[in-house]
Amino acid sequence: MKKKLLIILALLTVLFSACEKVIDLDLENSKASIVIEGNLNDLNVDQLIRVTKTVAFGTDRKSDPISDASVVVRSSANEEITFVYERDGYYRAQNFQVRPGIKYSLEIAAEGEYYRSSVTMPSYVAIDSLGISKEKIFTEERYYPTFKFYDPAQVINYYLYEIAVNNSPMRFASTYNDKFNDGKYITHEISDRTLDLELDDEVRVIRYCVDASVYKFWNEFQSANPGGAAPGNPSSNISNGALGYFSVASAVMYLFKTQEYMEKVE
Amino acid sequence: MLNTKFLLTTFVMLSTLTCLAQKKVLSGTVKDANTGETLIGAVVAEQDTERATSTNNYGFYSLVLETGERTVTFSYVGYQTKTKTISLKESAKYDVELIPNQSALEEVVVSGVRKNQHVRSPQMGSFKFSMEEIKNVPVLFGEKDLLKTIQLLPGVQSGGEGSTNFFVRGGGGDQNLILLDEAIVYNAAHLLGFFSTFNSDAVKDVQLYKGGIPSQYGGRISSVLDITMVDGNQKEFSAEGGVGLIASRLKVSAPLPDDRGSFMLSGRRTYADLFLKLSNDQDVKQSKLYFYDFNAKLNYKIDERNKVFLSGYFGKDELGFSDKFGFNWGNTTATVRWNHIFNDRLFSNTSLIYSDFNYNVSVNGNSGDFDIASKIGNWNLKQDFSFYPSNSSTIRFGANALNQTIRPASLDADEDANVNSIRIEQRKGWDISAYFSHEWKATDRLSLLYGFRLSDFMVMGPGTFYRFDDDGDVTGEQYFGKGTVAKHYINLEPRLSASLLLNSLSSIKLSYNRLAQNLHQLTNSTSALPTDQYVLSSLNIKPQLADQIAFGYFRNFNGNAYEFSVESYYKAMANQIDFRTGADLQANEFLEGELLFGKGRAYGLELLLRKNSGKLSGWIGYTLSKSERKFNGINQGAWFNARQDRTHNLSLVAMYRLSDKWSLGANFVFNSGNAVTYPAGKYDLNNTTLFYYTQRNSQRSPIYHRLDLSATYEPQKSNKRFTSSWTFGLYNAYNRRNAYIVDFRENEKNPNIAEAYQIALFGIIPSFTWNFKF
Secondary structure (H helix, E strand, C coil): CHHHHHHHHHHHHHHCCCEEEEECCCCCCCCCCEEEEEEEECCCCCEEEEEEECECCCCCCCCEECCCCEEEEEECCCCEEEEEEEECCEEEECCCCCCCCCEEEEEEEECCEEEEEEEECCCCCCCCEEEEEEEEECCEEEEEEEEEEECCCCCCCEEEEEEEECCCCCEEEEEEECCCCCCCEEEEECCCCCCCCCCCCEEEEEEEECCHHHHHHHHHHHHCCCCECCCCCCCCCCCCCCEEEEEEEEEEEEEEEHHHHHHHHC | CHHHHHHHHHHHHHHHHHCCCCEEEEEEEEEECCCCCECCCCEEEECCCCCEEECCCCCEEEEEEECEEEEEEEECCCECCEEEEEEECCCEECCEEECECCCCCCCCCCCCHHHHHHHHCCCCCEEEEECCCCCCCCCHHHCCCHHHHHCCCCCEEECCCCCCCEEECCCCHHHEEEEECCEECCCCEEHHHCEECCCHHHEEEEEEECCCCCCCCCCCCCEEEEEEECCCCCCCCEEEEEECCCEEEEEEEEECHHHCEEEEEEEEEECHHHHHCCCCCHHHHCCEEEEEEEEEEEEEEEECCEEEEEEEEEEEEEEEECCCEEEEEEEEEEEEEEEEEEECCEEEEEEEEEEEEEEEEEEEECCEEEEEEEEEEEEEEEEEEEEEEECCEEEEEEEEEEEEEEEEEEEEECCCCCCCCECCCCEEEEEEEEEEEEEEECCCCEEEEEEEEEEEEEEECCEEEEEECCCCCEEEEEEECCCCEEEEEEEEEEEEEEEEEEECCEEEEEEEEEEEECEEEECCECCCCCCCEEEECCCCCCCEEEEEEEEEEEEEECCCCEEEEEEEEEEEEEEEEEECCCCCCCCCCCHHHHEEEEEEEEEEEEEEEEECCCCEEEEEEEEEEEEEEEECCCHHHCCEECCCCECEEEEEEEEEECCCCEEEEEEEEEECCEEECCCCEEEEECCEEEEECCCCCCEECCCEEEEEEEEEECCCCCCCCCEEEEEEEEECCCCCCCCCEEEEEECCCCCCCEEEEEEECCCCEEEEEEEEEC
16 A cells, blocks of 8 residues: 555656656754674575674765674574674674574673673464566656565564665665464565665565564664654664664575566466 | 623613713624625724724624714724714714725825724734735735735744644644634644634734733643634625636625625635546546535624624545545534624624534555544533723623534454444543633723633543553553543633733733643644644643743834734643554554653744735744643653754745736745754664664754745726636745755665655745635
8 A cells, every 4th residue: 555655656746747856955964873684594504794884874884793792692592603704894603593483592791781681482374376567657667676475364474575686785675574364365565675676686675574663673673764853873673772673583595586487367 | 691691681781880971882783894704803993082893703793982072983903094073962863884995006194093902902812804805916826825914923933834734932733723614623734734714815814812812712831823704795796806827716695685694605726636537547537536615604694793704614634545545534613693782782602513524535555445534523601791880991792612522543444344333432421611811901000911711621431541650551440431421620720911001102021821732633743734633631631731931022014004013922732632652643542641741931032023014015934933842751851952942033925016906925944943853863674774763852943935926907897797716826036956855875786875855845935816705
């Protein structure tokens, strides 16, 4: 529904001859804050956690890595894993397989402060079918990797998608809960936040089943819109004012070759 | 009922008693000579004395005079003043018709003591205009719009480029009471806010109160916008209309037989969607994008003492994409009024009013078919009395019972749809109130308008009410059955305005008012959307309150041709509403847990220089202002700038009558930046740049300025009956790209770099409208 509303808004914008340009603004610069990206999942046997700091808006780096943090994950199955610094803020744990139903706790010590979080890994909700759907928006044809599946009834489920188009890095695409369709046969159409998919694109999508706090973080990120009320930082599930999130999720990666799907259909 | 009767009798007796003196009452109605429209606020004064009054909302006046030969003048802006000598032996009824100035070229001779009403009246913080007065103000797409015109006044801010949403003296967009023939209009916007629901053809008179709000008004804490519809031509059949870029309009009105009254029907429809029909694409062809308005009014004179008015409004917006998505919303209002003149000193009006606002979304998508619908409505029974014991006193009192119902958005899905139906409980409330006000000329120099309003808002069952802790988590629930009162909120709202005349051309004024509000709109964007949720005061949500004091200096120049005023105000607001971070406002049973409550303060200085008559008319307004909020849970509990906080606002409106055929209009707006939250840094997560925010609304959006021009050509009348005119307009004449939205993103080529960009909505926009009248 949100998408449809956006189409209408886009139409109105076109009608009113909108015009866009890059501008220079004199922005405030605050003290750097710590950022934690903890995306543990069962796609890999190695796990990565990234610890960085915010940079000023005008900097030509995305962030500043922190190389001397202590990163430890403990589980309710009595594991204690220490992550080892690699490069660019990434800390690696080799041969660390995460399992659904286990509670994982993160503890990071960096620059004299402690940051903590814990989540329980959800089980994966299997898909029923996948494909590419074609939608015509006025004269333009758009393609969306599409997942269909039965949502388990009477439990709240949270889904998160990442997408990579051709050789682009894997990026956050969208996240959903089942508030309006608990227990139903659900369709998710996935799109990249900036790119429109072309017919000859090769697309990889990772589908995660995530914890409520991870959904909350990314949902706040995706809900922010420039016409909205004062923007804020998405609510993190990590303590002590850290930005970012800690997720332990079930995940599966899917490969789409748009053209092949379309040929099958036609 | 018994009480009303008792009061009535008392006042009738009182009025009889005061008649025992050698004084008689002249009363009647002031009307337009061409159309018979009643004139609101026309001044009736005895020549060479201080005795004067003005007509009420129904054109009625009552003036106490000594017996004998009395010379009385009747005047109204844009009309020739009429002077009449009356030989008064008994109290008499005298209806007057004033002739509109045929040629505005003749500079109207402004004379008489009563032209300084602006200085003399205790009322401050108000602005009144008729649609006739602002007809040459240039507007976007040539669609005359009173909501955009009031945004050009000091103390009133626009909700954004082209938006009809407005903020008054630092208050919120939902804190304005908008009345159309006394009916509450919930959503005054069409097409997501670009046009107002008020078709200018159907509107006679507009009165805005930003402060010193009289006690007959209540229910919103920021301002009152009281809009009166035209009654319809009492003299002969007439039709007028226009064809513009966006919409066409048609109005017909005619008298009823035997001088019994008149009726008016007015309609407007946009036709952007007609262009969609030209498309070859089936989806585009079936898409919808239009709105329409329909206004109707009938007034019927039963006899000399009784008159009945029926008026109504119906408007709807339709948006739709193919057969997949439909979205419509609209307001309905209906008012039945009965004017009764008990005697020449006591005027009564009884109103039964209904109004509602609803929206519907229907989706036929790959998740199946479902509809989302929401409705808010009220029934209001109102009794108002105006009592004129003497020329120095006008007493208004009355009571009303307002029943509000909110049906929050609910989702209805087909059996086989892949979404679940959701139903959120209705909410009901009774708002019972009574008011009293006394406008009193205490001495030659001192005038007072004081009174109070007492209201009892009752939170009504049936319904389950939840209690929440500080984190917004449910701690308990309580069920109240049908007809039970879950909670009373009783508020006493004192109101006071006073003016002290320094000399016949200048005065100082002071006002204080307290206002309470029990209906709250939860808006998460700067431009209110039709889908914004409304809530009533409840166990958790307390009535919003505002206390405002204002102080002003009023001065007229050049024989009252120029009116100047400086007003400063301070407003303290309690029980303001904001949201927790990431609040879920959609179909949420525990919605109230997502709300945060805090306080606000706003203060400012407003300058206004206005010229009402003559070849050149218009105004210059400047506002220096500040508006802040404080909430536990936002900005570390420190004061922060409200979204609508803006330091400097300048507007200039000029209308110039060049010749009998040509008239010109221009307005210029200059605003410093709004309070906004911009990033104070950036960071990287999952290969995506996120922006780091620290303080709420601590920065400023780019400055905004714009010039609009218009020219109206009215050929000389070829035949007496039919006249037509052309209006040409240029919105944003020097094509400035004002920022509508400022946002931030990764640079497309180098994701390591972040950039700020702006979207401008309207460049230069020409428009033309053809208007006719016969």
